[in-house]
Amino acid sequence: MQRLAVIGLGLIGGSLARALRAAGAVAHISGYDPDPSRRDDAQRLCVIDRVCDTPAAAVRDADLVVLSVPVLQTADALVACLPACKLDVVITDVGSTKTSVLEDVKRVCGQLPPWFVAGHPIAGTEKSGIAHSQAELFRRHRVILTPHANQDAAAQSLVTRIWQAAGARVVEMDAHRHDAIFAATSHLPHVLAYSFVDMLARLDDSDEIFRNAGGGFRDFSRIASSSPQMWHDIVRANAHSVGELLDRQIGELQQIRAMLRESRWDELKALFERARSARERYLAQIE
């Protein structure tokens, strides 16, 4: 693999460029972002060899194109790139929802093209933009690929090698399964964190409240500092799964409200104990 094009110069696209450059895994990196300030950042930080003014210019000679844009912009980015791409190009994405991305690609191309590989790196921070990118972001993190029926094995293999060069561990998963799982572990917690902070911000004494926040608040609400555009796209693209889990969450909170109202303290404590032991079990599994 000689030439990489990154469409969308955010935290993920920028970090992948840095990681591959640090690993010496690519000969040349071009890039494009619709936001001129991000293009300037990319130029200034020397993360990208050639920053282009159009997606077409960025992808012209690329062997691999990485679409690292908010998921609902995948189709438009693909449409903008495709006419300028080489015939044997491989295109991949980094979106947090995989069913919607595969549907959008299919809609643009008429069918799912062998050269499109859907991917999702399980890494990131609440910080947005290429200015926060870091070469080590993916090291020892997983990247999930969700191969489709028409998938070309060589294309998938190229994308796998690229992520491995960035230090990641690549695993495969069914796209629908992926979306159901990440609705639970990632999309719903973002909705809950945004909702919690917004609820506090709307209180009359929100200033005094925020000024008294401690470490628990900080960690619990960290993901509410994530990009609203990106998470709007994710929740919208996976609205069905997120909505179902949100119903369950509301139901459980209503149960807790009833425990408080009816002084069912033993049940409340049992719930806290179940949650704690579930989390400890999970921590033991992954650490």
Add this chain to the structure above:
Amino acid sequence: MQRLAVIGLGLIGGSLARALRAAGAVAHISGYDPDPSRRDDAQRLCVIDRVCDTPAAAVRDADLVVLSVPVLQTADALVACLPACKLDVVITDVGSTKTSVLEDVKRVCGQLPPWFVAGHPIAGTEKSGIAHSQAELFRRHRVILTPHANQDAAAQSLVTRIWQAAGARVVEMDAHRHDAIFAATSHLPHVLAYSFVDMLARLDDSDEIFRNAGGGFRDFSRIASSSPQMWHDIVRANAHSVGELLDRQIGELQQIRAMLRESRWDELKALFERARSARERYLAQIE
């Protein structure tokens, strides 16, 4: 101040003992915990000079007694200590709810005694027990004192100096105000985190879900690893404030559910943006 007694050898009591010893602020530290394994830990870790088998033995010669027990055990701890205390003892606590503690102390003593100083260090981790205690836990953190009408100034001054010796910044607040604020910044997020993890744990595919959790999940759910006993006590002792905020939170989540159902995506994005900017504003204030 010569002699300190710590009743309740958990993270907070143990960390305060370590901090004061490191600062050379006390001549002797005695301690008691109803849990023999914690008494053993305290002995083994040399955090406490004299580990006692009864609260009465621990407080016998103490100038200052720190009650570091789950908040609903405050009254029992006080009853167990009082008969053995010196006449000029000062007693303080570290509980996360201050109205309930002051009410319990008043109930035990008939009125609020001048020598009782209600306090709350805004520090801690999700880890419990003296084995996780650390001398630096309170450094540059706030300790809130909620003085009452009968408060002796010298007693409050002693408690203030002790916390300052541990590296903390001491501020005053009204007890009711304290409980309303910490219901929002601390108690409700704990309920939400426990509830979220418990909801996931009850799903059929919870194992696969937890195995796919990433950094966002980890931080968001961290406080769900906190002591269930301690948080049961806090939520129960501050049930009115927590319940009111929980109602608001459920209401806001129902609004979000309606946005998803009715495709009101602009409203969802605006909510995310409000939350993000509120959190960023708050981070700017405290950093």
